[in-house]
Amino acid sequence: MLLINMEFAPDKKITSNLGMVQGSIVKAKHVGRDIMASFKNIIGGELKGYTELMNEARDEAIARMVEQAESLGANAILNVRFATSTVTANASEILVYGSAVVLEDR
Amino acid sequence: MVMPIELFFLLGLLVLGYVAGRFNEKRHYRSIREGESRFRDLLVMNGRRLPPHLLKHQARMVSGNVVISVDYFKVILAALRNLVGGRVTSYESLIDRARREAVLRMQAEARELGAEAVFNLRYETSRISGDATRGVGSMEVLAYGTALIPPQ
Helix, strand or coil: CEECCCCCCCCEEEEEEEEEEEEEEEEECCHHHHHHHHHHHHHEEECHHHHHHHHHHHHHHHHHHHHHHHHCCCCEEEEEEEEEEEEECCEEEEEEEEEEEEEEEC | CCCCHHHHHHHHHHHHHHHHHHHHHHHHHHHHHHHHHHCCCCEECCCCCCCHHHCCCEEEEEEEEEEEEEEHHHHHHHHHHHHHCCCCHHHHHHHHHHHHHHHHHHHHHHHHCCCCEEEEEEEEEEEEECCCCCCCCEEEEEEEEEEEECCC
16 A cells, blocks of 8 residues: 555556545553653653654554555555544544545556 | 752752753754754655656655653743743744654655655644643654655
8 A cells, every 4th residue: 555645646647536534543651651751751852652652553543544445445545644632631642544546557 | 947858859850850951952953963964965845846857756655753852941941931921942942853853754764765855744743741730741743745766
């Protein structure tokens, strides 16, 4: 599955549009990581555990979107966009959406 | 005169936050500048109109993210700033660092794919932890775009 965040692929042409697909996930923080994070809140710096956590969550949301696109028979998703929102103080929602299409080589 | 123990604790946190936060920020800016000079030849654009020489390239989405935390000194500084209003410079540098770092990570992924340029860059910023009473806590920045890879 090819993901592109533009509405076209320069080397390919769109043969059919299959509509919007999306995937979302709500992820809560890990207690162990949170203890480390509250320490880091004093000295500052990158929270590597959270960076990884968000990365994994985003990959999962993408996987759900890709699954939906595959069931429609698409081979690419164009115009991919991410949205992140905080549900509670301890959980965040990640949404990814785009347009499922069938691409063919020019 | 007996000082309350809480005051010592608070002062200790402030000093620790100031010293360690300063050190972390300086080190981070140094690594950001190094990274930016390393990726200077990898063009990043936030438009999507491709120049003619890139029209035959393969496209692939790339992204980079970072979660960055404030230090205690900055939280207090920002809280004081809230009393009088105006620019909160202590948070400005925090978000600036996160944005530039996220772009660098995206560029690193693009470079690994052998890309020549990244188009249609988008930023996504969100607050990870902390609430209204505790200040910002930590910020996440995601940068994503479409890498253009020369055809084989």
